[in-house]
Amino acid sequence: MELSAGTITRVNGPIVEVAGMRRLGVGELVTVGSRRLPGEVLSLASGGATVQVYEDTSGLRPGEAIAATGHPLSAELGPGLLGGVFDGMLRRLQDAGSWLEPGTLAGALDPERRWRFTPSVRAGEDVGPHRVLGTVPETDAITYRVLVPHELAGKVEMIADEGEFTVGEAIATVAGREITLAHRWPVRRPRPAAGRLRSGRPLVTGQRAVDLLFPLCHGSTAAVPGGFGTGKTLLLQQIAKWCDADVIVYVGCGERGNELAELLEDFAELEDPRSGHRLMERTVTIVNTSNMPLLAREASIYTGVTVAEHYRDMGYDAVVIADSTSRWAEALRESAARTDELPAEEGYPPELSSTLAAFYERAGRFRTLGGEEASVTILGAVSPPGGDLAEPVTAHTRRFVRTVWSLDRQLAYARHHPAISWTDSSSRDAEAVAAWEAAEGNAGWAGRRREALQLLFDAERIASVAQLTGVESLPAAERVTLISAMLLREGVLQQSALSLNDRNCAPSKQAALLALVLEVHRALLASAGQGTAIERIEALDLSDVARIRDECAPDDVDAIARLQADIQGRIGQLG
Numbered sequence: 177m178e179l180s181a182g183t184i185t186r187v188n189g190p191i192v193e194v195a196g197m198r199r200l201g202v203g204e205l206v207t208v209g210s211r212r213l214p215g216e217v218l219s220l221a222s223g224g225a226t227v228q229v230y231e232d233t234s235g236l237r238p239g240e241a242i243a244a245t246g247h248p249l250s251a252e253l254g255p256g257l258l259g260g261v262f263d264g265m266l267r268r269l270q271d272a273g274s275w276l277e278p279g280t281l282a283g284a285l286d287p288e289r290r291w292r293f294t295p296s297v298r299a300g301e302d303v304g305p306h307r308v309l310g311t312v313p314e315t316d317a318i319t320y321r322v323l324v325p326h327e328l329a330g331k332v333e334m335i336a337d338e339g340e341f342t343v344g345e346a347i348a349t350v351a352g353r354e355i356t357l358a359h360r361w362p363v364r365r366p367r368p369a370a371g372r373l374r375s376g377r378p379l380v381t382g383q384r385a386v387d388l389l390f391p392l393c394h395g396s397t398a399a400v401p402g403g404f405g406t407g408k409t410l411l412l413q414q415i416a417k418w419c420d421a422d423v424i425v426y427v428g429c430g431e432r433g434n435e436l437a438e439l440l441e442d443f444a445e446l447e448d449p450r451s452g453h454r455l456m457e458r459t460v461t462i463v464n465t466s467n468m469p470l471l472a473r474e475a476s477i478y479t480g481v482t483v484a485e486h487y488r489d490m491g492y493d494a495v496v497i498a499d500s501t502s503r504w505a506e507a508l509r510e511s512a513a514r515t516d517e518l519p520a521e522e523g524y525p526p527e528l529s530s531t532l533a534a535f536y537e538r539a540g541r542f543r544t545l546g547g548e549e550a551s552v553t554i555l556g557a558v559s560p561p562g563g564d565l566a567e568p569v570t571a572h573t574r575r576f577v578r579t580v581w582s583l584d585r586q587l588a589y590a591r592h593h594p595a596i597s598w599t600d601s602s603s604r605d606a607e608a609v610a611a612w613e614a615a616e617g618n619a620g621w622a623g624r625r626r627e628a629l630q631l632l633f634d635a636e637r638i639a640s641v642a643q644l645t646g647v648e649s650l651p652a653a654e655r656v657t658l659i660s661a662m663l664l665r666e667g668v669l670q671q672s673a674l675s676l677n678d679r680n681c682a683p684s685k686q687a688a689l690l691a692l693v694l695e696v697h698r699a700l701l702a703s704a705g706q707g708t709a710i711e712r713i714e715a716l717d718l719s720d721v722a723r724i725r726d727e728c729a730p731d732d733v734d735a736i737a738r739l740q741a742d743i744q745g746r747i748g749q750l751g
């Protein structure tokens with residue numbers, strides 16, 4: 177096919193008008209100017225096109241050449257992504273602080289590296305879409321599965337013996353087509369699956385406020401709206417480190433480069449408590465930090481989801497974390513402002529809502545074409561300008577995600593971290609998680625959640641009354657509620673990302689901590705009900721309830737049980 181070429185007629189920041197091009201498609205990847213900057217066709221007019229360029233266009237002039245590539249913006253998928261750092265177009269970077277020279281045509285994968293391939297089919301076998309042809313140990317944590325392409329079925333005419341191959345060498349021929357370890361995928365097109373499944377299994381994040389109060393399932397979606405500095409990044413990083421997914425795709429979108437550099441150091445050092453392997457071995461990092469071209473952010477989100485879908489197709493549970501989707505939406509706004517598109521709310525393009533919906537729609541628990549159950553979970557930070565939670569990106573996102581962890585400025589100021597608000601957060605997965613926990617023999621989970629939320633709401637209401645009337649005028653039971661809610665906040669919901677004992681909390685320790693507070697609450701209520709003076713109850717030193725989360729080892733549930741017995745003894749002595 178002869179590829180079309182044309183010339184630049186106008187340069188407007190990252191938006192370039194071109195003329196003289198035929199047979200271009202919307203979404204097609206083009207190279208722009210003598211530096212061959214990558215760009216994507218936004219719209220077509222007779223004989224011309226509007227192109228958004230993903231790199232700095234300074235120095236670009238009308239009259240320079242532009243060339244079509246014949247394919248849409250696509251990512252190179254294959255073994256070697258895990259542990260790597262990439263830009264928004266999935267070009268490999270040295271580290272989070274580096275970026276590529278404009279026009280670099282670097283791929284994602286190392287073309288020289290040889291991978292040990294072990295076949296899992298025989299010549300002559302009939303295979304269908306996404307059937308596993310063989311495996312490659314990509315990292316110690318994850319086995320890469322080489323799949324039959326999604327649109328291909330037929331006879332295996334050749335399959336390589338066990339051996340070492342580069343990503344470009346054929347390891348099989350199926351129905352006349354050569355298959356290599358790597359392939360390309362257009363990032364804006366969701367990868368196909370056989371069907372959607374109902375979600376059930378909770379994504380255990382190790383963060384108590386999430387897992388106990390506002391949980392989500394594998395394959396679900398969650399957003400973290402919060403004002404400046406309320407802890408969005410830290411919460412998402414904690415989840416990236418400790419959640420029980422197989423593969424994490426972390427997209428740093430328009431955020432600070434040094435934060436990402438530190439995160440990468442942590443990934444390289446920390447071990448996954450489940451597998452004992454370094455967290456790096458399950459993580460793909462995509463960076464478009466605030467010093468990189470604005471429009472490249474727009475693609476990075478799709479690139480991230482595409483990588484996650486690729487591991488999903490191999491049968492894994494993948495999680496995509498996007499920090500921040502607001503910075504991504506800024507790229508949409510920038511692009512809309514420079515084209516003739518009529519802006520809608522606050523300068524965003526009219527399709528903001530459908531674009532957000534389509535992005536979160538790529539999450540889900542699926543039956544893969546190869547017959548596996550697997551999932552893509554999407555978590556996004558939302559950083560509304562000026563902390564205005566009514567602005568369009570926050571408002572639309574809330575409609576499309578199943579779980580919202582809304583970060584509260586006052587909690588953050590009070591150093592209550594993670595600052596997840598119990599009044600403004602929600603989880604549409606809570607019922608599914610309750611059913612799953614009950615089926616696992618953990619029938620108490622839902623009741624504890626209900627009691628905990630009730631305690632928090634009651635305390636909120638009582639505290640606002642107490643502000644008017646003074647605590648002394650409250651009935652004893654309400655004063656007990658204030659004590660217990662404080663224990664709940666300090667001993668369960670607060671969780672330090674920096675403490676070795678506390679940063680990641682196993683479900684057994686989570687349950688024990690919450691049960692401790694609820695039991696203490698009941699014992700205090702009973703004591704007050706039997707006539708113990710409320711002042712004596714308030715004078716009890718219960719500070720060890722708030723400290724035990726930090727003081728006992730991650731798996732030391734017995735220490736919590738001992739403390740519970742001890743405190744019940746102390747309360748008993750009051751009466």
Ligand SMILES: Nc1ncnc2c1ncn2[C@@H]1O[C@H](COP(=O)(O)OP(=O)(O)OP(=O)(O)O)[C@@H](O)[C@H]1O
Nearest residue numbers: 403404405406407408409410593594671672673674
């Ligand atoms: N779980 C936690 N444990 C300890 N400290 C925390 C925790 N969460 C947040 N913090 C504190 O809050 C600070 C700000 O957090 P973070 O950078 O995650 O906020 P952010 O909402 O992402 O900010 P920005 O709006 O600038 O992106 C951290 O540097 C840390 O001091």
Ligand SMILES: [Mg+2]
Nearest residue numbers: 408409410431
């Ligand atoms: Mg942040």
